[in-house]
Amino acid sequence: MPPLRPPQPRPGIRQPPSIIPLPAPEIAPTPVRRIEQVAEDSAQALQFFANRFGPPPLRHLTISPIPGRFGQGFPGLVYVSTLSYYQPQDQPLERLSAGARLFYSEQLRAHEIAHQWWGNLVISTGYPNEWLIESLADYSALLFLEHHKGERVLQEVLDRYKSNLLAKLDTGETVESVGPIVLGERLRTSRSPKAQYTITYEKGAWVLHMLRRLMGDQKFFSLLAELRRRYEYKPISTEEFRRLAVQFLPAVPGDPNLETFFGQWVYSTGIPTLRMTHRLTGKGPRLRLAGTVKQSGVPEHFSITVPVEIQFPGRTEKTETRVQTADGEAAFSVALKLRPTRVVLDPRNSVLAIKP
Numbered sequence: 001m002p003p004l005r006p007p008q009p010r011p012g013i014r015q016p017p018s019i020i021p022l023p024a025p026e027i028a029p030t031p032v033r034r035i036e037q038v039a040e041d042s043a044q045a046l047q048f049f050a051n052r053f054g055p056p057p058l059r060h061l062t063i064s065p066i067p068g069r070f071g072q073g074f075p076g077l078v079y080v081s082t083l084s085y086y087q088p089q090d091q092p093l094e095r096l097s098a099g100a101r102l103f104y105s106e107q108l109r110a111h112e113i114a115h116q117w118w119g120n121l122v123i124s125t126g127y128p129n130e131w132l133i134e135s136l137a138d139y140s141a142l143l144f145l146e147h148h149k150g151e152r153v154l155q156e157v158l159d160r161y162k163s164n165l166l167a168k169l170d171t172g173e174t175v176e177s178v179g180p181i182v183l184g185e186r187l188r189t190s191r192s193p194k195a196q197y198t199i200t201y202e203k204g205a206w207v208l209h210m211l212r213r214l215m216g217d218q219k220f221f222s223l224l225a226e227l228r229r230r231y232e233y234k235p236i237s238t239e240e241f242r243r244l245a246v247q248f249l250p251a252v253p254g255d256p257n258l259e260t261f262f263g264q265w266v267y268s269t270g271i272p273t274l275r276m277t278h279r280l281t282g283k284g285p286r287l288r289l290a291g292t293v294k295q296s297g298v299p300e301h302f303s304i305t306v307p308v309e310i311q312f313p314g315r316t317e318k319t320e321t322r323v324q325t326a327d328g329e330a331a332f333s334v335a336l337k338l339r340p341t342r343v344v345l346d347p348r349n350s351v352l353a354i355k356p
């Protein structure tokens with residue numbers, strides 16, 4: 001019997017959404033042990049998504065193990081790897097990295113369930129836009145993880161995705177530099193066999209996460225609900241998604257049509273390195289915090305909005321200022337009444353950047 005492989009695209013035939021596996025150990029899974037827990041977790045994910053994106057396409061959802069290292073989400077039927085029937089501490093997963101344990105025990109199942117909406121109700125117009133479907137499924141799974149495990153887990157996954165994007169190929173280039181997201185399947189080459197997965201799924205999830213941070217949670221969830229409502233049973237292109245997202249963007253100057261955002265993150269490559277310096281002058285209550293954010297590693301026209309968080313002693317409330325980066329240094333200056341304890345550049349992963 002030939003080995004199971006993730007489905008390969010065939011011209012003219014839209015392939016069902018799939019997810020490519022991480023390396024797995026040689027084991028004989030016994031998925032029956034955890035079947036009730038899997039059913040409960042799956043029901044919770046389904047309910048979480050239905051609350052945000054509207055009802056799923058079918059009233060029943062069957063979750064089935066498949067003896068491979070992948071998953072696939074059809075309308076009303078989800079296959080997940082038998083490894084997804086284990087908990088992270090179980091023996092078959094314990095030899096894997098922390099990221100792979102989370103992937104199999106939590107992420108893969110939620111990702112495939114999210115395809116009930118993204119990939120089955122809303123589809124893409126073709127391979128350059130397929131990243132949208134996989135990114136929506138992947139980020140929806142992360143939203144569910146964040147909801148029931150806390151924001152720290154979301155941040156850990158985003159950090160792992162960033163490491164994968166910054167990993168070096170034999171040529172010395174980073175995986176992310178292989179090509180923009182919209183190259184889709186064309187990113188998969190013999191020199192970079194994993195680039196298509198890492199870029200369209202993981203950088204794609206980052207793109208959605210950055211949009212969420214730009215517009216705030218309420219607007220972002222409204223965007224996803226409207227995406228389902230407007231494109232149910234219809235294909236969507238990247239440009240249609242951009243124009244829809246614009247309608248949920250707060251009125252911030254600089255990039256009102258998200259053309260710079262999509263130009264940098266979707267139609268091009270590049271992850272900036274950001275370094276912050278700051279100093280405090282004056283005396284309380286008339287203090288001034290002044291600083292710079294220096295950007296490097298990207299073309300000179302690259303510009304992003306990055307938050308700087310200012311924390312105070314014994315207080316939970318924080319002050320935030322936003323810096324628009326540019327080639328070289330961008331300055332910021334904030335009047336303060338209290339001396340801050342910490343000044344942190346982008347503490348909640350609002351931008352995909354290297355922050356040494």
Ligand SMILES: [Zn+2]
Nearest residue numbers: 017018019137
């Ligand atoms: Zn998928």
